[in-house]
Amino acid sequence: MADKRFFESAGPFSLGELARLSGARLLRPQDEGLLCRDVAPLELAGPGELSFVAGPKYAPALARSRAGAVVVAPELAGAAPEGMALLIDGEPYRAFARIAGAFYPQRPVAARRAASASIDPSAEVPPDCAIAEGVVIERGARIGRRSSIEANSVVGPGVEIGEDCRIGANVTLSHAILGARVTIHPGARIGQAGFGFAPDPAMPLKLPQLGRVVIGDDVEIGANTTIDRGAGADTVIGSGSMIDNLVQIGHNVVLGRCCVLCGQVGISGSTRLGDFVMIGGKGGLADHISVGTGARIAAASGVMRDVPPGATVAGTPAQPIAQFMRQTAILQRLAKKKERP
Amino acid sequence: MADKRFFESAGPFSLGELARLSGARLLRPQDEGLLCRDVAPLELAGPGELSFVAGPKYAPALARSRAGAVVVAPELAGAAPEGMALLIDGEPYRAFARIAGAFYPQRPVAARRAASASIDPSAEVPPDCAIAEGVVIERGARIGRRSSIEANSVVGPGVEIGEDCRIGANVTLSHAILGARVTIHPGARIGQAGFGFAPDPAMPLKLPQLGRVVIGDDVEIGANTTIDRGAGADTVIGSGSMIDNLVQIGHNVVLGRCCVLCGQVGISGSTRLGDFVMIGGKGGLADHISVGTGARIAAASGVMRDVPPGATVAGTPAQPIAQFMRQTAILQRLAKKKERP
Amino acid sequence: MADKRFFESAGPFSLGELARLSGARLLRPQDEGLLCRDVAPLELAGPGELSFVAGPKYAPALARSRAGAVVVAPELAGAAPEGMALLIDGEPYRAFARIAGAFYPQRPVAARRAASASIDPSAEVPPDCAIAEGVVIERGARIGRRSSIEANSVVGPGVEIGEDCRIGANVTLSHAILGARVTIHPGARIGQAGFGFAPDPAMPLKLPQLGRVVIGDDVEIGANTTIDRGAGADTVIGSGSMIDNLVQIGHNVVLGRCCVLCGQVGISGSTRLGDFVMIGGKGGLADHISVGTGARIAAASGVMRDVPPGATVAGTPAQPIAQFMRQTAILQRLAKKKERP
Known part of the structure; x- marks a missing residue:
């Protein structure tokens, strides 16, 4: 087939x-x-x-x-x-x-180093890695054994990548520490400076972004997803978490283990998720809130407050899902009533 | 001017x-x-x-x-x-x-092959194509006549691109078959593995993604848009469809002919659209639903169920637009009433 | 630390x-x-x-x-x-x-020109710029003094970049004029053709996109953000504006000075913002509307109409925030009432 x-x-x-x-x-x-x-x-x-x-x-x-x-x-x-x-x-x-x-097992990495890859002499790249055409690995970066980096990706200074990682094409990594067996799909942006500035009547005053992105083991990060580095503390992605395409994760966000974020989810700065949190497509979370372990956030919800462990919420502002569905039903009934002469 | x-x-x-x-x-x-x-x-x-x-x-x-x-x-x-x-x-x-x-007619492609492009000897690239700097074309890929690929784009193994296609800069294509006259804007990601895994108390178990992305003729795909390949069957984009920037299309999604998806639309896995479906900006569709030919989905709607052919829906959860507008009006009236002493 | x-x-x-x-x-x-x-x-x-x-x-x-x-x-x-x-x-x-x-002051740019960068002889690149590996600068482009362009970015024909700009890795710029001290994060796409076509029963008819993107001074543009060039007039980003990751800005949009757009915001074509407008994460704006100076748009709002200067709006369709909160409260009360026997 x-x-x-x-x-x-x-x-x-x-x-x-x-x-x-x-x-x-x-x-x-x-x-x-x-x-x-x-x-x-x-x-x-x-x-x-x-x-x-x-x-x-x-x-x-x-x-x-x-x-x-x-x-x-x-x-x-x-x-x-x-x-x-x-x-x-x-x-x-x-x-x-x-x-x-x-x-269809994942094929083992075929060790190679493309002639057009540019690897700083101070970077550590074991001989069993596959480094494709146009890849740039900057000073002091360290790549784990058997990891592969596809064409035209850029690994910034000091970045650490664990063993058996698969970095797709056109990816950018900076200020990041990755565990083992991490998969990053094409075009993901990891570790750039977050959105941090003090408003000012003249001109916004930027705050240096001094944290990192720390990614656990067995994490998957989708195509064109963006994860900003921490402002002071780190942005953390817990082991086993699965992140879909076009997801935005702000500075200082912490994800626990095995979280699942569907496409186009957005998590604002400093928000913390426990383990096994699931967020449906396009779900959005405000900054500085907490979502408890095992909580589920329905697709297209806008979460403005803390969500307790195990809860399921929906809507904007998000609320317990049963309540959201009751409200939806009531509103539909009111509208139907109105319709009659 | x-x-x-x-x-x-x-x-x-x-x-x-x-x-x-x-x-x-x-x-x-x-x-x-x-x-x-x-x-x-x-x-x-x-x-x-x-x-x-x-x-x-x-x-x-x-x-x-x-x-x-x-x-x-x-x-x-x-x-x-x-x-x-x-x-x-x-x-x-x-x-x-x-x-x-x-x-301002589209200028004909000026045949060239940049010295820094890396083209696998087994790939077929006709001499009238324009292959820019840093482009990587992997083994077995086939490019159609007069197609151009801009700088630093990556065409994966076995990919087929039809005649007169225009692939922008920094694009990634894999596991994909493109028709003729397809335009892909910079940074689009086509054909990466979709978001498929079986939840597991220990660690999510990934499902190999064994389908392709099949794109018809005269399709336009926006900047930084992501289209995942099928899990088993193919992801299909019908001829004449126009897809804006930052759109996410999940695995196994099928679009009919001449669909129009505005910016930041998201379509979850296995959802099927008929022909001439229009989705406004930020519209989101749940997985495994059907949207009939000629249906229109208002901007920012969250569609959770099938939409019949020709219908116009709005809201989250999406409903017929007249009903959505009535509900909005009723709610506004109730709030105004409450406001009075 | x-x-x-x-x-x-x-x-x-x-x-x-x-x-x-x-x-x-x-x-x-x-x-x-x-x-x-x-x-x-x-x-x-x-x-x-x-x-x-x-x-x-x-x-x-x-x-x-x-x-x-x-x-x-x-x-x-x-x-x-x-x-x-x-x-x-x-x-x-x-x-x-x-x-x-x-x-942690921003480090001064260390002048260099990577051997693998491809710079058209007609482009102007002062010797104090830093041009990294795999960068492509096309004919007639002009880079300002002390600007840096990170690896694998592509600067299209005729593009102008001001002094002291920082262009991240894997960025694509075309049909654009940038002021001084502009920061562009990795993977941003600036200047591609907008989403312009006349619907047609046979096949959508594309409209040539003949404007530019004009960016003021001290602007910051987030990772994987997309800004389309104008269709006829220009797309304009006012000085001091801060734009987060994964934001979509359509053709002909005009932003005033010091606007702040959070992650995943989307602004449809020809919409105009005054100065100091703030839009929360995932906010969406319809096309051809006006948002007055100092207006604030809450996260996840869908703005369908003009917003007066200084107003704060929320919800979809967006309305004055006090009214939105009243409606939310009333709906919650109705649902609670219904719940009782």
Whole structure:
């Protein structure tokens, strides 16, 4: 299924192997030796290809599917067409992620150093790194083993990048310390000076921005996302956090572990998030507020105050989601009433 | 009018020629031979320059204008000062666009290959392309005839670019197939992995992103816009679609023909738009929804559900625009009532 | 405090010197000779370090602080621990900004011209400029004295950059005239064609974009921000304006002096702002409207109409902030009422 120009499959795998590596249970043991040559979306998969069923709403698609095998939750297995091989798992998306990862593992970095890369003699770049064309690595920067930096990216003075990091093309890093296995997508801007100045009747007076950006392990940062360095203390991105494209993170912001920020989220300066906070697309947070561990912020919300741990909020100004939905409903009812003569 | 340092005029043209190429009707045939040496905005245009009148609200500006000639709708022609030459057209903006395009046609690409460009020997780059400084074209990529790629852009392995495309500076393309006459403005990011992972108590588990970005003909993509490749199926941008700056398009999104997305729009994963859908600035769409052909989404709306063909919606959550406006009005009335003692 | 890998201190300074250069008053004249070796945030500062107290809400942090000295408003001085040296100022943030600027002044540009930079022979680049690796400066461009351009940025044909400008890495400039002391952060896109086309049943008809971007003195433009050039007239950014990251400014927009646009703001085409306008994060403005001098637009607002000088507006559609807050309160009350049995 996947276009061979762009993706190289490590398959085929037998269903037995796929069951073992994903933790899913093969419904019919006799299918164990069947070979699966690729993964594909449910509507597009054919014989010899494996797909997954994301939830009950896809039961009709499952019934129509021509996939050779699917990963499916136990309660939906009955909807599968006869003859389809079934891998049963309570969390089919996760099991499928493991299987897809086996077919298309991240390729190991092929060590190289493009002739047109410019690496300051004082920078440390281990020989097993891949440094592409036009990359600039400035004085005192240190790159971890097996990390790759794609074309035309710029690593500023003193920046530290951990092991096994993947820095995309046209990225800019400065005043930053990155952990291991960090992925940065193309065009992200990390470590530039934040938006700090004292208003003044004559001309705004800029405040030197003296902190850094400190990024934990296993973080992913989306394309064209911007993360400013701290003003005094650091801007911190906790390990395992996933940040989508075009997100703005202001100076001194602190994210806990495994936070998830969807596209175009904006977090103003000095705001702090606990662990496992999720923010839907375009969510915005005011400066100097706190969002507790496990809180969820609905897409397009504007959060003006602290959010307690575990709460779900929505709207602008954001409030508990049940309250937001009640307000929406009441307003709709009032408008309908008005409409009648 | 246009600054000669940046723009080169193909003029002058006679009003007769301009009438012919724009389809507008010259009100006074005796003006046919008058020479027009440039185009300019209504307030700035002088004798020998041509402008246009966008609508009735500009009638006073028309009355004051010193332009030598204007394109104007028939019903506004009476507001023009005496002596001004008038080209009459029911859609003056469109007629003016044709005239301005005659004065300032897109210049043909001047074939070249900068010495500092790095082109993999397996890539196909016809000799009539313009490849600027620092461009990187990776293995197996194929560029169409007469296409240009500006400085420091990166074309990933296997990418296909059609004929007569214009790729701006500092652009990143990967896992993408582009049609003909596609314009991509500086800093756009096309084809990076989408935001796909299975949540997990330990650490999010990433799903390999195995689709592509498939872009039709005559598409325009704005500066610093991001379009993620599909997760399994492709992300698709229909022919003739116009996408403004800083727009985010998630994996598996499908746009029909001639969609218009204004600045900072965000479309979440797997959402599908029909043809001729228009989304105002900062509009946001949830994932896995459908927007019908010809639907219009007001600026700053947050669309959480399907939108039927031809509908106009506004607000967050988005609803039919008449309903949104009624709600806004009712709320304003309630607040005013409360204000009184 | 500041990480020596990234920042170089010009200190130490005596408190006497710091009082003089900041305009703050040293509470106890006998502290004048005390040496201050760095600045630091209130919670992190130790002996020998100077901090500041942003407002009454930080009084407890002040009481706990181990800083050697702080800048503090007169009314909060009493909350300081005994023995701490106090600089008294009615605007402590501003005084601190001056002190921090003394410790960490912007370093003078070190003249250089990287071998891999590509400078057209017709471009004017004074010898005291710093032109980094991979920079491309096209024909007829003119750079002012002592300006620096960081790696892989692209300066298009005819662009003018004033004196003492700092252009970050991976920036793209075209069709633009910049004043003096302009700072542009990484990845900003200035001067590309705006979003201009006439809708058409067949295919949108593009309008040539014939204006420029004209930027005054002392302007700051954030990372990955996009500013389109004018369609006919120019896009204008007034002197002293501060623009944060990921902001979108459409064609023909005019900003007065010292405007402040926070992250992810969007301003649609032809809208005009007076002087000293402030727009909170994610604020959006419709096209062809006017915002008066000194107006303030709350974060996440959607402004659809003109805003008078000095007004403060909030909400979508934006309205006077008192009215917006009343509406929010009424809606909350209605929802609570409904909740009861």
